[in-house]
Structure formats: structure tokens, C-alpha cells
Amino acid sequence: MSKKGSLVIISGFSGAGKGTVVKELMKNYECYALSISATTRNPRPGEENEREYFFKTKEEFEELIRQDALYEYAQYVDNYYGTPKAYVEEQLAAGKDVILEIEVQGALKVKEKNPQALLLFVTPPSAEELKHRLIDRGTETMDVINDRMRRAAEESEIMDHYQYLVINDDLDTCVKEVHQLIQSQHLKVSENLDLVADIQKELKEMKGE
């Protein structure tokens, strides 16, 4: 089947556990690579260039924008964040399924440029459960939690642009479902047009015999 990797976009509400799902995927299977974002913010202690982020100066980042070398980018609090194409394309060419863990607006921009990308949305079973999880973390103030819930309400308006909805109720089940959805991509006819053409040609030649 198709040897090229698939581009996979995973989004979800803050608190849905998508970070954990992605970590488990990377740990359990060798077929995945994680897209690395570029940013102009300063590295934090322990962060390494080309591991957590591609750290760039403002000028370098703006050069990437000019060269159309990013799938998408956005500005938050004076810093740029974006998804460099080159790293993703290298990994895809090497046969890796590349995962972009990205918020909904960025996801739609990437999908526009890559119609064949797979869009997955990770959600807890209900909004109630989402709020419980954010509260149970115990690390956020109620102000932050309410902010996240407001943000989730906004994001939920875009959920129906995604192709698949994965409910993160049991982590192992969720990871397995995401893995299967991604691997199914390789069975799509549209990803195997070379094989289809080979079989058609071979059958035509046999008929001529």
C-alpha cells in the first residue's frame, strides 16, 4: 500500500487529553513523527531548538512567511507561532505519519493547503466532564478554567469541520482508535492510485493475450 506518510491534524478542547493521546501514540508506535512548530518566543529552561520548537528571530520568522514556508502561523502576545512545511514534508517523504497537534483555526488553514490531511477532534464524553477534568487538575484558578470553557465553546463551533470525533473516555481505547483511523488512511483508494493503475494495466494486458 502507499508508502508515503499521512498528514494528521489532531485538535481538541484544552483538557480533553489530546497531548497525552499524542504522547502515547509516539511511545507505542514507530510510524509517527510529531510536527515541530516554529516560534519567536524565547526558549524556556530545558527546551531545545529543533526538539520543542524551531526557535527563530522575528526576522527569520518573517522570512519564512515571505517564502510561504509555513502551513499556517499566528501571533500571540507579540510572538509568532507557526508550522514549517519543510520538516513535515521531509518526514512524510520518509514514510512517517506526521501528527500536527494544533488548534482549530490553524487546523483549518492546514487542511485548506492539504486537502488529503486527516482531521481528528478529541473530546471528553461531555462538556460537564471537560469542566470536571479542568477542575480536578487542581492547577488552575476558576478564572482560567472559565476562560478555557469559553474557548471550548468557540472551538466547538468548528468541530463539524473535522472528519472524525474521538471520545477520550478511556485513554487506551482512544489511542487505539486514533491509531486505527490514521492507519486506515493508507488504505484509501486516493492514496493508492499507482497500485490501482498497475492492476488496471496488468488486467488490460492479460485480456489482450
Place this chain on the structure above:
Amino acid sequence: MSKKGSLVIISGFSGAGKGTVVKELMKNYECYALSISATTRNPRPGEENEREYFFKTKEEFEELIRQDALYEYAQYVDNYYGTPKAYVEEQLAAGKDVILEIEVQGALKVKEKNPQALLLFVTPPSAEELKHRLIDRGTETMDVINDRMRRAAEESEIMDHYQYLVINDDLDTCVKEVHQLIQSQHLKVSENLDLVADIQKELKEMKGE
């Protein structure tokens, strides 16, 4: 996730082993029901009405056509064959994933009336391998084998209307892949619009609190 069953169309070259794949699915998993065709041909010894086929008179069958009670039908050698809607719809409503093992022309007709249906095409790894399998069966004359290969060449022209291509090289792998492709249907956002709407509504109400 969605409780209603999915409609699944499985096609493939004669000799690709799709019958065996379908049998294994039915044996290994409880979630499937097999669509039963209607026909005007006479029952053969051992065949039972409502098990192998819905056996109908010509008048009864033509009445089904008039009532638009078939997804598709065709005539071969003076006999009608078709897929009655009622049985499929009952099974879907009961939450079963319903499998139609059907040839390519019929498949396209069913898909037209059921755009949400999943179309799978089962194929050996190559045309060469298909011919080997037909020969190795040892039950057919070379004339019949050549007929099947010609038919395969025709069918292969329609392969790219299918969504997924499943290579039947190792039977167990093939059955597992087909099962996963079908089960993934239940995670489609388009199959879970009620859940999406619930989450959107719940989040909106919380924001209003």
C-alpha cells in the same frame, strides 16, 4: 457514539476472496448483518427462503421495482436479482452494520441512493496473483478463467469509485482491516451530529452561567 448501523458495500474481483472475508467477519464479530438479495430464480437444493435469498415470483419482483423497494436490481439470464431496502433498513435501525456483497455496477447504484455508505474493494496484490488463484482452484476451465479475467479488467475501471482498497494477501490481516474500516465509520463527525450538537449546546449554556 452513533448507535445506528453503517451500510457497507464490499466488492472485488471474482477470486479475490471477498466471500471468505465476509464469512470471517460474520463469524468473528456480532455487529454485522448480511444483506439478503431477492431473486426470481428457483431455489437450489438446500437453499432457504430468507436465508440465501428472498425467493420471489416475477410478478412479486416487478411489484418491488414499482414500489421503489430495491436499492438496485439487474436481470441475468431471464432472472431478476436485487437488494431489498426493507431488510437492510431494519438491520441498520437495530444497530447492525449491514454488509452488501455486491458487484460494481450495483454498488454504484446503492451508493447513489446512500451517499453515507462505505465502499470497500477487495483485491489480491496483483492481477498475476488473481489469475494464479483462479487457476489454483482447479474447479474452472480456462475459458471460464479467461472470462473472469476479462470481467476483472472491466471491474477494475470502476475501482477508483471506491473509498478504500483492501489487499487480500493474508486473510486474517484483511479481515481485521475491513473490520477496522467499518468500525471507524461510527467515529465520523457526520455520524455523530447529535453528540456534536449536545456538546455545543452544553458549552454555550455553561458560558452563559
